[in-house]
Amino acid sequence: MNPAKGSTMAKLEPADWRGSAGDRWASNVDHFETMLTEIGAALLAHAGFSPGETVVEIGCGGGRLTREIAGRVAPDGTVTGVDISPTLVALATDRAAADDIGNISFTAIDAQTGMPGQAPFDRLVSRFGVMFFADPAAAMANLRAMLKPGGRLDFAVWAPIAGNPWAATMMQAAREPLGLVPPEPRAPGPFAFSEEDYLRGLLEGAGFSSVSITPWTGSVKIGGPGATAEEVAELSMMTGSIAEPLKDASAELRAMVHRSLTELLRPYVGPSGAVLPASVHLVTASA
Numbered sequence: 001m002n003p004a005k006g007s008t009m010a011k012l013e014p015a016d017w018r019g020s021a022g023d024r025w026a027s028n029v030d031h032f033e034t035m036l037t038e039i040g041a042a043l044l045a046h047a048g049f050s051p052g053e054t055v056v057e058i059g060c061g062g063g064r065l066t067r068e069i070a071g072r073v074a075p076d077g078t079v080t081g082v083d084i085s086p087t088l089v090a091l092a093t094d095r096a097a098a099d100d101i102g103n104i105s106f107t108a109i110d111a112q113t114g115m116p117g118q119a120p121f122d123r124l125v126s127r128f129g130v131m132f133f134a135d136p137a138a139a140m141a142n143l144r145a146m147l148k149p150g151g152r153l154d155f156a157v158w159a160p161i162a163g164n165p166w167a168a169t170m171m172q173a174a175r176e177p178l179g180l181v182p183p184e185p186r187a188p189g190p191f192a193f194s195e196e197d198y199l200r201g202l203l204e205g206a207g208f209s210s211v212s213i214t215p216w217t218g219s220v221k222i223g224g225p226g227a228t229a230e231e232v233a234e235l236s237m238m239t240g241s242i243a244e245p246l247k248d249a250s251a252e253l254r255a256m257v258h259r260s261l262t263e264l265l266r267p268y269v270g271p272s273g274a275v276l277p278a279s280v281h282l283v284t285a286s287a
């Protein structure tokens with residue numbers, strides 16, 4: 001199929017988390033947090049927090065994981081959620097206040113360069129919040145500086161896209177109609193740290209030691225019980241990485257992407273909505 005009439009080659013730009021991407025995550029926060037529940041549970045089990053620890057969570061988004069960590073380190077430990085999006089920090093703060101959680105705080109800073117006031121911490125954790133740095137080497141050095149000597153880093157990042165059809169189907173459906181050029185390998189984005197040797201080198205280059213990368217496979221759920229393939233495709237187009245390039249697309253192009261994505265997703269849709277395989281690296285290192 002040739003790109004539709006009127007389409008131009010479009011680069012998939014890095015998400016603007018300080019602006020539109022952060023706002024989109026906030027508007028769909030329950031959808032995203034439900035989608036990532038299984039991976040959050042795996043990360044927390046892998047990290048194994050103990051009461052009394054001081055923790056910083058990088059790219060905390062709406063703060064659901066942050067609230068779970070607050071419970072695990074209570075009563076004497078604390079958790080600080082860091083995010084570059086002021087919208088998400090405000091949302092996370094409101095949600096924690098509504099739950100009356102005392103040992104939690106949130107701060108709006110760029111984790112590549114900023115330092116939360118309470119540093120250094122015992123632990124640093126992140127679920128998909130560390131793959132968006134423009135200068136990953138500088139960012140990793142800054143993350144290490146947030147930790148006490150010997151402090152522990154744990155994060156989850158996506159393994160290569162081939163094991164993640166929730167993303168591969170979107171790229172496949174949008175590539176031709178939008179003339180979308182896939183991002184360069186290692187470019188800021190969901191798959192920036194999917195190459196294990198590159199990731200290990202970055203962490204060791206920043207002074208981390210005892211780096212381990214553990215594969216985790218499971219699933220992500222999209223749409224919830226009863227959702228049809230058509231609804232899951234629509235939801236993915238509204239919320240996923242192709243939402244931004246689709247914003248200015250014509251109705252004709254949107255319909256093409258929707259048709260194609262619906263058929264690609266159909267094999268994954270059952271009574272629980274779409275359940276798609278997910279492949280993740282659970283990464284641990286010592287500062």
Ligand SMILES: C[S@@+](CC[C@H](N)C(=O)[O-])C[C@H]1O[C@@H](n2cnc3c(N)ncnc32)[C@H](O)[C@@H]1O
Nearest residue numbers: 017059060061083084085110111127128129132
């Ligand atoms: C994919 S979302 C994950 C959100 C949350 N960790 C979760 O799993 O629900 C990525 C998050 O990282 C944040 N982020 C991206 N770049 C950042 C940076 N340089 N410093 C701090 N946060 C950043 C985004 O604003 C967003 O909240």
